[in-house]
Amino acid sequence: MVDSQDGRNASKSRLKKLIYDSSLRSKAIQFFVVLVTLGATYFLISNIVNNLRQMELPFGFGFVWSTAGFDVSWSLIPYDPSMSYGNVYLVGIVNTLVLSALIIFCSTVLGFVVGIMRLSKNLLVAQFARWYVEFFRNVPLLIQIVFWFIVVFSTLPAPRQSYGILDLFFLNNRGFYFPSPVFEEGFLWALIAIILGIVAFVVLRKKSEAERKTTGYPWRFFYPLLAAIIAFVAIVFILSGTPLSWIIPVLQGFNFEGGSFIPTAFVAAFVAMTIYRSASIGETVRAGIQAIHKGQLEAATAIGFPPVQTLRFIIIPQAARAILPPLINLWLTIVKESSLAVAIGFPELVSVFMQTSLNQTGRAIEIVMMVMGFYMCASLTISFLLNQYNKRIQMQEG
Amino acid sequence: MDEQTTAKTELLKFVPKPDRPPIVISHGIAGWLKKHLFGGFWNTLLTIAVFTLLYLLIKPFLDWAVINAVWSAANRRECMTVSPDGACWAGVIRWFNNLIYGRYPDLLQWRVNLGFGIGIIWALPLALKRLKGKLQIGVAGVVLYPFVAAYIFLGGERGDFHYLVFCLGLAYLILLYIDVALVHTRGKKLSQVFDRYLEPIFGKRSAVASFILIMALITVLCLYIFRGVELEYVSIEFWGGLFLTVIISGFSITMALPIGIMLALGRRSTMPVLRWFSIATIELVRSVPMITVLFMSVTMMPLFFPNTMDLNKLAQVIIAVCVFAGAYMAETVRGGLQSIPKGQFDAAMSIGLGYWQTMFLIILPQALRAMIPNIVTSFISLFKDTTLVSIIGLFDIMLMARNISIDKNWFGLHSEPLVAISVLFFVFCYGMSQYSQRLERKLNTSR
Numbered sequence: 001m002v003d004s005q006d007g008r009n010a011s012k013s014r015l016k017k018l019i020y021d022s023s024l025r026s027k028a029i030q031f032f033v034v035l036v037t038l039g040a041t042y043f044l045i046s047n048i049v050n051n052l053r054q055m056e057l058p059f060g061f062g063f064v065w066s067t068a069g070f071d072v073s074w075s076l077i078p079y080d081p082s083m084s085y086g087n088v089y090l091v092g093i094v095n096t097l098v099l100s101a102l103i104i105f106c107s108t109v110l111g112f113v114v115g116i117m118r119l120s121k122n123l124l125v126a127q128f129a130r131w132y133v134e135f136f137r138n139v140p141l142l143i144q145i146v147f148w149f150i151v152v153f154s155t156l157p158a159p160r161q162s163y164g165i166l167d168l169f170f171l172n173n174r175g176f177y178f179p180s181p182v183f184e185e186g187f188l189w190a191l192i193a194i195i196l197g198i199v200a201f202v203v204l205r206k207k208s209e210a211e212r213k214t215t216g217y218p219w220r221f222f223y224p225l226l227a228a229i230i231a232f233v234a235i236v237f238i239l240s241g242t243p244l245s246w247i248i249p250v251l252q253g254f255n256f257e258g259g260s261f262i263p264t265a266f267v268a269a270f271v272a273m274t275i276y277r278s279a280s281i282g283e284t285v286r287a288g289i290q291a292i293h294k295g296q297l298e299a300a301t302a303i304g305f306p307p308v309q310t311l312r313f314i315i316i317p318q319a320a321r322a323i324l325p326p327l328i329n330l331w332l333t334i335v336k337e338s339s340l341a342v343a344i345g346f347p348e349l350v351s352v353f354m355q356t357s358l359n360q361t362g363r364a365i366e367i368v369m370m371v372m373g374f375y376m377c378a379s380l381t382i383s384f385l386l387n388q389y390n391k392r393i394q395m396q397e398g
Numbered sequence: 399m400d401e402q403t404t405a406k407t408e409l410l411k412f413v414p415k416p417d418r419p420p421i422v423i424s425h426g427i428a429g430w431l432k433k434h435l436f437g438g439f440w441n442t443l444l445t446i447a448v449f450t451l452l453y454l455l456i457k458p459f460l461d462w463a464v465i466n467a468v469w470s471a472a473n474r475r476e477c478m479t480v481s482p483d484g485a486c487w488a489g490v491i492r493w494f495n496n497l498i499y500g501r502y503p504d505l506l507q508w509r510v511n512l513g514f515g516i517g518i519i520w521a522l523p524l525a526l527k528r529l530k531g532k533l534q535i536g537v538a539g540v541v542l543y544p545f546v547a548a549y550i551f552l553g554g555e556r557g558d559f560h561y562l563v564f565c566l567g568l569a570y571l572i573l574l575y576i577d578v579a580l581v582h583t584r585g586k587k588l589s590q591v592f593d594r595y596l597e598p599i600f601g602k603r604s605a606v607a608s609f610i611l612i613m614a615l616i617t618v619l620c621l622y623i624f625r626g627v628e629l630e631y632v633s634i635e636f637w638g639g640l641f642l643t644v645i646i647s648g649f650s651i652t653m654a655l656p657i658g659i660m661l662a663l664g665r666r667s668t669m670p671v672l673r674w675f676s677i678a679t680i681e682l683v684r685s686v687p688m689i690t691v692l693f694m695s696v697t698m699m700p701l702f703f704p705n706t707m708d709l710n711k712l713a714q715v716i717i718a719v720c721v722f723a724g725a726y727m728a729e730t731v732r733g734g735l736q737s738i739p740k741g742q743f744d745a746a747m748s749i750g751l752g753y754w755q756t757m758f759l760i761i762l763p764q765a766l767r768a769m770i771p772n773i774v775t776s777f778i779s780l781f782k783d784t785t786l787v788s789i790i791g792l793f794d795i796m797l798m799a800r801n802i803s804i805d806k807n808w809f810g811l812h813s814e815p816l817v818a819i820s821v822l823f824f825v826f827c828y829g830m831s832q833y834s835q836r837l838e839r840k841l842n843t844s845r
Contacts, residue, residue: 030671037675044702051701122441123434124448138827139820140782142789142796147820151813336687343789354693364697372686372694379685 048365055362061370063361064089070356072347074263085357092349093374099269099348100338104331107274111281118286129282136279142343144276149268149344156264159255170249170256176267177249180260186240193236200229265346269338277334284330288323289315321393328386332379339375349374463817473807489808490818493798497819500638500793506553506630510641513550517543520571523578530581535574540652542567551645554631562617565624569616588612634712638793640822646712646794647784650719651777657720658727662735663757665728676728683725688783691718692790715787723780730772734765767841774834778827795819 018024052059064086071081075091076098117129136144154173156163162172170177204225211219237244249259292315300310342351349371358367436442466484468477469491477486490497499507520539524532546567549556556564577587584591589609596604596611637645664676683691695718700709738761746756766773788797799815802808 026669030669033671033675047704048701051705054705120444121434121437122444122448124445128448128452134828135824138778138782138824138831140785140796140823142785143816143820143823146796146800147813147816151816332685336685339687339689340786342689350687350689350693354690358693358697364694364701368690368694368698371690375687375690376682376685 057362059365061366063363063366068357068360070360072352073345074266074347085353085361088352088357089349089370092347092352095346095352096335096338096348097378099266099341099346100335102270103273103277103334103338106270107277107281107334108327108331110274110278112285114278114282115285115289118282119289133279133282136275137283141273141276141337142340145269145272145340145344148272149265153264153268153271159251162251162256168248170251171267173264174255175261175263177256177259177261179246179248180258182245182247184245187244189240190233190237190244193233197229197233201226204229263346265341265344268344269341269346273334273337273340277330277337281327281330284323284326285319287326288319291322292318324386324390324393328383328390331386332382335378335382336375474809474811485814485817486808486811487814487818489802489805489811490814492808493802493805493815496639497795497798497815498640500642500798501636502632502638502641503630503636506632509550509553509629509632513547514644516546516550516571520574523574526578528581529578530587538570540656542570544649546571547645550629551637552632552634553629555628561624562621565617565620566613568620568624569613572616572620573612634710637712638795639798640795642712642787642792643781643784643794646716646719646787646792647777647781649716650723650784651773651780653720654723654727654776654780655773657724658729658731659762661724661728662731665732666735680725680728683722684729688719688722689786689789691722692786694718696790711790711792715790715792719780719784719787723776726776727773730769730776731765733772734769735761737768738765770841771834771838774830774837778830778834781830782823782827795822 048059065084067082068085068088069081072079072088072091074095076094077091079087079091114129114132117125118133120126120129156171156173159170159172159174162170162177164170168179204222208219208222211217247258249256249261251257296314296318297310300314305314338348339350341348342355345351353367354371358364361367435445462483463485466481468480468484468486468488471477471480471486471488474486474489477484477488495504495507499510502510520535520543523529524535529535542563545560545563549560549564573588580586580588580591589605589612592612593604593608596608600607661676661680664672665680667673667676692715695714696711699714699717703709742760742764743756746760751759785794785796787794788800791797793801796819799819802815803810803812805811
């Protein structure tokens, strides 16, 4: 009697132990999560298979080799309607990357200007920068893009009355025209000379930096050697017969001939996103500079650093550490945000592939996977590379 | 000897001190101007340059938007004849109702106001200091309010379950306001007033029992009062304008918070399966643009479900935005969790609290408090990003504004509607960001 009760108690406590055993419990929870995920995946996939069977669209990426049959309004790589959907995908990727690269570069430069202006001692300048930031970051980007496209760039005069700068650059309601370079035969030599010059310049800078660190003075051979490098490149360029010329756009009839051309939608998307992101980059730069301890500036002044050198050697290296991580995030955001150009019909990836191609083929799953795959790869690559660089900068503190 | 005398005479010789520099004006208007605007040559130049730029920017805009503007006209042609180079605000004013309510029928727009009014009334008691149990009010609001609002916005035959939840929501709201009144007059909630009569029956649980009883009573009352009332049905296709923008962003941000908390806890969990699942979800969603998620929701999501299931575009979009906002919120929450010192976890563990108790009683209340400014910031960006739904054809405020230009009376009226909604967004977002900054300062000082 007593024994059996003890046994019952023991089994009860064993059960209790099992319930409160944290490792068992965590395994059970994980098992449950896996089960639910698998169940949901099975549910979704079986539905997809059923639906696709009803629509008679078997899953597969074979369609990328079939002819697209539609034209893309602007492309940097050769494309015509007889090419395949795979080519459309590439055109979209190249356009997206070019647009985002340009935006990243210009908005970073403009953002630094805005950020420094916000810290200006001049009240008018600081307030101007402040309201610039407040205005542009509190209005949705899409509205700004559409505004620049429809209100500003589409109402520009026709090609005959276009705005010209030095008769080289022309802006009108069709787009922006600029001279395009022509590389002639001997350009290979010039190119080699230019590359050599750049390598020499990098070596020179390293050497001069090392010299400055050991002696405390700038290296006196720096500027003469720099002049020598420039002279070398120039001489090679002239000796090889100035192999670079420019084709200047010329008005013929109702449009421009020759030169390069970017459409209005590109210009509008570029301007809108550059301004929009320059506001956020400006805030990042300001926060980064303000994060530097005031004592650093005072110490630099106390040991007699001139203002420019204080900025160059004290402020910027420290601010860069605080600015770079959020700046990387903003650059990634820009790559993703460039997809908003779809709203004004610029042929970037989402527009040519997720809209036109998807409407034509109806292959939702494959196309969504391909587009998202591209953005994921782009994000992961950029963040990996820049994080590597970031780590190098941050390590110098030790 | 000789040297000493010369030195002495030189010491005694009178040398006047150098003149003091003239007094620099450093006070009054002139001093202020000099300090902030005209100190030095370059500074003055900069001031003049910025001033000129401002003049060149603002003068033409004011001429266009205010001085030459037309405020009332029947159509765009009339605007053009009255003032060819001024803004035609008449079109925006004529369409203002549509910008706010979309194509919701004019006579039924009071329902939209009522629905949002109930939402505001529900949220107001959260600002009261003496009321306890705000978490419960918040959770009940998040769970019940969408049903109440949907019942009012949609109308038509909604089925018994929806009707029941609608009445439950109303009952909760009524009880909430009775409680507010009682707390301020007698210092007790209604359920606390009655629980001593129930104590003999339910013992310790009498408070909960009395709460449930009172709720049930008011719910039945509501069910009885509203039983014959049937609102006219307004299909989702007619929803639009600012109304739709607020619904999408508001619903998504409230749903994003629980999703984000779960994902963030999963990411910090010690269980590898949970952790990798959360990391994969967060990173996957965060690495793609929102527009692709929206396109996915309208093209791919119908394939996910059996085709007998009726999914409308709004539901698809809201699901997509919720997931998107949830992944971003997870990172915000993670930031908040990381700001909590490890001692808090240790202390909670040492007094014998389990995982969920530690999280919900100790860690999350502190983390959420620290995160409020960031949550407001995410809400602002979500509110702005909601304009993207216009690309996939939902009639939000952006698409409504674009549609003014294809109305035959106002054909080609592009810039005025865009400027108008820009100003609207600016006022909303700037106000919220100022609020979050004030909150941040307050939270910082109270530490």
